[in-house]
Structure formats: structure tokens, C-alpha cells
Amino acid sequence: MSSVIFLQWVIAVAYLLAAGLLAAHNRGRQLERIAIVLASSGLLLHIAIVLARGLESGQIPIVTRYEDFTVDALFMASVWLLAQWRWPPLRSAGILVLPFAAFVVVVALTYSLGIFPMSPALRTNWLIIHASLNSLALGFATLAMAAGLQQKQDCEQLVGRLMSWTFLFWCAMVAAGSYWASIAWGRFWGWDPIECWSLGTVFAYAFVLHLRMRPQWREGHRSLLIGILPFGLLMFTTYGLVFVMRSVHGQYLFQ
């Protein structure tokens, strides 16, 4: 157990160092390369930890809060690494994405590292689909937010595209959850608080994507404002809501 804690700290430090090097990359392109290598190494270790956890528990490691945070951080770092490779202007967004991923990795350690058996409702492949789509959406949303905060001209269109991908994955997550609810509970939608907030996030992203079709909402403070709104909703729906509202989802998830 202590080795897991140590390795998780190593991952967080690797991400933080990589972010620091990215922030200082103006002093030389070499630093940027080192940052990518460092972040990639951290990511490989991160993947190894998640795989080891899965093998140890004998189930998909997205059942507990610790596992959920760890996997979400993995998706955040992966999405950034892949996106900066495809769209180099997004490289500098790592200055924000990587520390956030490091923070989430450390937050994961504040929860129990114990292994808990899954409740019967979770014993289905729909859990993997639903949770993976959620983590993917989180990864894209974090990157979109980070790129938006930087207010760079060459990222303006990319921010919109990243928000669109977030919207797609979030909608797919809601659809998968709805189908799963239909086979587990006999109803595809129940207006439970988490379902309402998930749908609210869908509407918020649709609202923002429509607004962004107008040039004045794609730059400056306005773009920042409308970027924060759906991101905040998405984060709160994923992490915060079960703490403040009683939800049918709460009794199944996150021991």
C-alpha cells in the first residue's frame, strides 16, 4: 500500500515538473522536449498503477473514490499528451492541465485505498463504458478550460473543438447511463439529482457552443466566462453533487 502512495506521489511530481518545464520553455526548445518526456514517463507509471490495481482487485478499477480520481487524472494527462501531439498550439495548456492532474492524483490518496467488491448493479460492461466516457469528457473539458484560460489566438478554434468533443463524450456518457439504468432499474430516466445535473451540463454545453458561433463570444473575457460555466457544472456533477444531494447514484458508487 505504501508503495502505491509513494508511486502516486512520484506521478504527481513528474506532472508538476513537466508543467514547470513547459512554463519555462521560452528559454529553450530542449526544455519543452524534456517536459513531454517527463509527462509521458509519469503517464506510463500512472497507467501501470491503474493496471496493477485492476489486477489486484480483479475488477475494473473505477469503483471507489480513490480509483475514480486516479483514473480521471490519467485521462486528463493522456488527453493533453495526445492532443498536443496532434495540435502543437495546445502544448502550453499542459502548464495548467498537468498540475490539475497532479492535484487529482494526490486528492485520490485522501480516500481509502481499500478494495471493495462491486455491488450487483455495477457488475456489467456498461459501467466500463459509462465511466470511461465520463473520464474522457473530463479529460477534454479540462484541456478546453486550460486552453481557454490562456487566451491564445491560435487556440481559439481549438477550444471550440475541444468543447465539442467534451459535449459529445458527455452526451454519450449520459446515453450509456440511461441505457444502463433501463436494464438495471427498469427506467431510462428518473430525474434524480445527478441525472438532472448531467442533463443540465448537456444543455450548458449546447448553450455555450451555440453562443460561440458568434465571434464576440469566442474571445476575451466573454469566452472565458462561458468556458468556465459548463466546466464548473461538469466538475460539480462528477465530484461534488453526491456530497450535497441524496441521489440514487450515491448508494452504488464511491465507497
Next chain:
Amino acid sequence: MLKTVWRILSSHTLAVWILGLMTLAVLAAGTLPQSARLSPKEQVGWDTEWEATASWLDTLGLSQIVGSGWFTGLCVVLLINMTAGTLVSLGRKWAFYRGDLKPGYELRGSGATPAAPPPFFTKGTAGVGTVSQLRGALGLFGLPLFHLGIAVIVLAAFWRGAMDFSDYLELSVGEVFSGQPAKFQRRQPPPEPFDAVIRLDQAEIEVRDGKYMGEFHGHFSYQLAGGPVGKATVMVNHPLRLGDFELYLKESFGYSAWFERLRLDGSSSLLYIHFNAERKAWEKPWSGKKEQLLRFDNVPLHYSMTLNNTQPPTFDLKVHQDGRAIFDGRLQPGDVADLGAYKLRFQGMVPWMTFNLTLDRGDISIFVGFVITLLGFLLHLLFWPRRVEWTVTHDGWVVRAWVRQGDDLFEKRWHEWCRQLQREAA
């Protein structure tokens, strides 16, 4: 007048407003106490402790947002706006397809045609004339498909909402169910007859470490519309289809005291009295208490009961009629309690499980809507429609391009191509 109405209904501004309002409405539905979500006890507590707030929410239509007239109105306006907006955009897409729109990019030159072709143009120009090329045409259909999917979901949800039936029932091992309304939590019969007979043969309930669910299955015998008897296992995520109905297993269970109720006329029927048992008490020494007014054959009797999970199980029973004790004793399997109007023979203790019986109406259309929506948006994100037209005349050439707003890749390639032409010219 009609033109103005059409312009408003199909406007992008209306879409933004409706989406903003829908966001607020749905978030409010997820946050404020909603009468459909509160249990009767919680509802009474809310109405008495927060009287003023509850009355304000009622007045503003915020205590039952989903299903309220204004929320339905918003959905309808969204549907109309989406349909009208999509029809307008389809006209624009058709014009894009035909090249009837004003091009987003245009470059003219005199003399010989440039050696390097414009971006995303592979056809080449042989001589005088116009050659055009459209790539990524699938992207044109992305958003219309996405909006069609949303429309399917909304319409299917309205349709399903009107036809919906779903209710919970608790079944004990050995109990037979054939649609009796009294078995349902709401005690209302389904809108169409439940043409099946089911019997819970065995409940497989395993609790590990007093907390975690292990095996959890309900084994059934069932008969559909007088057909042959079948066997099936119901698990969470694996419902049992019974004609138009489906039976879902819930993660809720307990112990049931099982009786044979003997009437004075000699007839008898089975009676199951359910007790909730916590997971930590499962298959361990446990006692469950319950007080209930039971009315059989129009005789109301007040039961005070304790079921003990001992070996063999025992049942402590006190029965009062009009405040007068008519029975007080401990029953073991086979013992009979004489309650005057009828007798109860205690048979033992069996597990019970909770099920949800639903009438399947149109779920599939909802999921078809989801698939269309996701597919449409995926097409929109993956395919970028780019129409490039190259016209060569006797005294020069002109290249025109039509692309989607925000196509930065095309913009980048176009500028690179222009710079290349400048270099060649220099």
C-alpha cells in the same frame, strides 16, 4: 407577419435563450425539493417545516418542474426552434453543396494556372472550364442528424410518459404473483392485463463481511398466457421479459414470516409478512419488529409482531381488536394462532426480494434517438465539408472555396498555398 414568426422561431437567438432557460430549469429540478422525488413523509416534513418557501415554490411552479406546463412549453419551443432552424440550415447546406453561396475564399490570377493545386483539391484542371470538388460531404448531415435525434428523444419521451407503467412489488420465496393490484406498492393495476403467472422459487442472497453483496439472484417459474411453464433467473442488469412487461430485481431484500390463513368456512390462503433486514444481520441471529393494522375479510386487527431468526424461527404475536387483546403468544413452525375471525398457521421464515415491474413502451425509440444524436455529432466533428472550385478562362483563373466556419486547417493550408504562389511569382 408569418415571415416574422418564422424568422423568430427559426432564429439562433431563440435557440440560445431556450438552451439557457432549459439549463436553469433542469438544474433547478435537480436541486430544489421536487414532489415527485419526495416520499410522502418527506413531503409532509417539507410542507410543514418550510411552509412559506414550499408555498412560494408551488406558486412559481418550481415544486414539480418536470411535468409542469412551463417546462413542457420550453420543450415544445425547443422542438419547434430546432426543427425550423434545421430546415433553414438544410437550405443553406444544399446551397453549399451546389456552390450557390458566396465563397469564403477566393483567389484570382492571370496567365497560366499555378502548378500547385489549391488545398484539398486533387482533380486537376485540364483546360478552360470549371472543375469543382467537394470533400467531407458527410459533415453536412452531421448537425441535422444530431437535431433529428434530439427531436426523436423528446417526442419518444412525451409518448412514453403518457403510456408509462412502473411499480415495485415484494415477493417472498414460494409466493405466486399473477398481477394482483394489492401486491403493487401503489396498489394500482397496470394499464393492460398482466397475462402471466410467476412464482419466486428461490432467492439467492449472499452478503459478504456483513456489507457487500455477493451472489444475488431470484429464480423463477413462470407461465405466459397459459403456455408452458418456464424457468428463469432474474439478476440486477438482467430483467425477465414477460410479454409486454419486464421484471427487474432491486437490491432490496429481507425476511418474511410465512402463514397459512385458515378461514372459518374451511378455505385457506397464504400470507407473507415482510420484515426489513439490514445486510449486517443477514443469515445471523436477528429479530425484526413490526406493528401493522391488517384487514382481512373486513375485520381490522392490530398486529404487534417480532420475527426471530433462530433455529427453528419463532414469531411473537400480539393481536388487538378494538383495543382488546385477542392473542398473545410465541409461534413455532406448525403452531396455530386463533384470532377469532380466522386462524393463522405459522409455516416458517423465507427471504423476500423487491422487484420492479414495468410495461415497456417505446424505450427503444429513445435509444434510437440517442444513437442518431451521437452519430450526427460525430459526423459533424469528423467530417469537414470543403468545396473547392477551380475555373480556368482564356485570360486567367479563379479558385473559390466554401468551408465550414472555424475550419482552421483549411485556412492554414489556404494561406500556405497563397504564400507558395507568391514565392513562385517572385
